[in-house]
Amino acid sequence: MALAPTPPPPPPQRPTMCHSSAFLLPPHPSSSSPAPGCGGPASTSATVALVVLNQPLPRFAPLLWSRAALRVCADGGANRVFDGMPGLLPGGQDPDEVRARYKPDVIKGDMDSVRPEVKEYYSNLGTKIVDESHDQDTTDLHKCIDFIAKDSSVADKSNLSILVLGALGGRFDHEMGNINVLHLFPNINIILLSDDCLIFLLPRTHTHMIHIERSIEGAHCGLIPIGMPSTSTTTTGLRWNLDNTSMSYGGLVSTSNIVEEDKVTVTSDSDLIWTISLQN
Ligand SMILES: Nc1ncnc2c1ncn2[C@@H]1O[C@H](COP(=O)(O)OP(=O)(O)OP(=O)(O)O)[C@@H](O)[C@H]1O
Numbered sequence: 001m002a003l004a005p006t007p008p009p010p011p012p013q014r015p016t017m018c019h020s021s022a023f024l025l026p027p028h029p030s031s032s033s034p035a036p037g038c039g040g041p042a043s044t045s046a047t048v049a050l051v052v053l054n055q056p057l058p059r060f061a062p063l064l065w066s067r068a069a070l071r072v073c074a075d076g077g078a079n080r081v082f083d084g085m086p087g088l089l090p091g092g093q094d095p096d097e098v099r100a101r102y103k104p105d106v107i108k109g110d111m112d113s114v115r116p117e118v119k120e121y122y123s124n125l126g127t128k129i130v131d132e133s134h135d136q137d138t139t140d141l142h143k144c145i146d147f148i149a150k151d152s153s154v155a156d157k158s159n160l161s162i163l164v165l166g167a168l169g170g171r172f173d174h175e176m177g178n179i180n181v182l183h184l185f186p187n188i189n190i191i192l193l194s195d196d197c198l199i200f201l202l203p204r205t206h207t208h209m210i211h212i213e214r215s216i217e218g219a220h221c222g223l224i225p226i227g228m229p230s231t232s233t234t235t236t237g238l239r240w241n242l243d244n245t246s247m248s249y250g251g252l253v254s255t256s257n258i259v260e261e262d263k264v265t266v267t268s269d270s271d272l273i274w275t276i277s278l279q280n
C-alpha cells in the first residue's frame with residue numbers, strides 16, 4: 001500500500017513584535033498615559049537613546065532630544081547639534097544658553113569631522129569623548145550603536161529604542177552603511193529617521209504589528225529584502241499585500257506600496273526593511 005505523502009510542516013509560530021511611531025507625536029497635555037498603539041518609544045516604559053549623525057538636524061530633533069535618556073553624537077553630528085539646535089527652537093532664545101542645555105552625553109567616532117572647538121566646548125561641559133580614530137573599518141554610527149549596546153546606564157536593552165537622526169537623504173554610501181547597521185544589530189530596535197521618512201528592520205524571528213500614526217506618517221511605504229531574499233512574506237493592511245510571496249533584490253521588492261489600514265502586519269522568513277513616509 002502506497003504511503004500518503006507527508007504534508008509540509010506548518011509554518012513556525014512566531015511571537016508578535018509591536019511597532020509604533022508615537023515617539024514623533026507632539027506632547028499630549030496629560031502625557032503620563034502610554035502612547036496609543038502598542039506603547040512604542042513614547043510610552044512611559046520604553047527607553048529612548050538618540051544618535052545624531054553628521055547631517056542637517058530634522059525638525060523634530062528637539063522633541064526627540066527631550067524624550068531621550070541617552071544622547072550620542074556620531075563624530076560630526078556634534079557640529080550639527082552645536083550649529084543647528086538654536087535654530088530649531090522658538091525664536092528669542094540665547095544660542096549659547098540653548099547649546100549649554102542641549103549637551104550630548106557622548107561624542108564617539110573617528111573624530112575626523114567634529115570641529116576642535118566643538119569637541120572642546122562639550123568636553124568642558126562634561127560630555128564623554130570616545131576617540132576611535134584607530135578603527136577605520138566600522139562607521140561612526142556602528143561605533144555609536146556599539147557604545148549604547150554596552151552602556152550600563154541603559155539597563156533593560158529589550159525595552160530600548162535607538163532613534164538615529166539624519167540617516168537618510170545624503171550620501172548614498174553613508175545611507176547604505178546606515179541601513180547595514182540595522183542588519184548588524186537585528187536584536188536592537190533601531191529606527192533611522194530623516195524629515196521625510198523612517199526605516200527599521202523587521203527581524204524574521206517575529207510577526208510584526210505596525211501601528212500607523214496617521215497624524216505623522218504618510219501613506220507611502222515599502223517592504224524591502226535588502227539583506228537577504230525572502231521565499232515567503234505575508235502582509236495585511238497594505239493596498240498590494242503579499243501572500244506567501246517571494247521577494248528579492250533583483251526580483252520583486254515592494255516599493256510605492258500604500259498603507260490602507262491602521263495596523264499593518266508582516267510575517268516573513270527573512271529580515272526585511274520597513275519604510276514609511278513622514279508628513280511634512
Ligand atoms: N551624507 C550623509 N548621509 C547619511 N548619513 C551620513 C551622511 N554623512 C554622515 N552620515 C552619518 O553620520 C556619521 C558621522 O558622519 P561623519 O561625517 O562624521 O563621518 P566620517 O567617518 O567622517 O565620514 P567620511 O569620512 O566617510 O566622510 C556617519 O558614520 C554616517 O552614519
Ligand SMILES: Cc1ncc(C[n+]2csc(CCO)c2C)c(N)n1
Binds near residue numbers: 110135136138139140
Ligand atoms: C572594504 C573597506 N571599504 C571601505 C573602508 C573605509 N571605511 C569604512 S568605515 C570607515 C570609517 C569611517 O568613519 C572607513 C574609512 C574599509 N575600511 N574597508
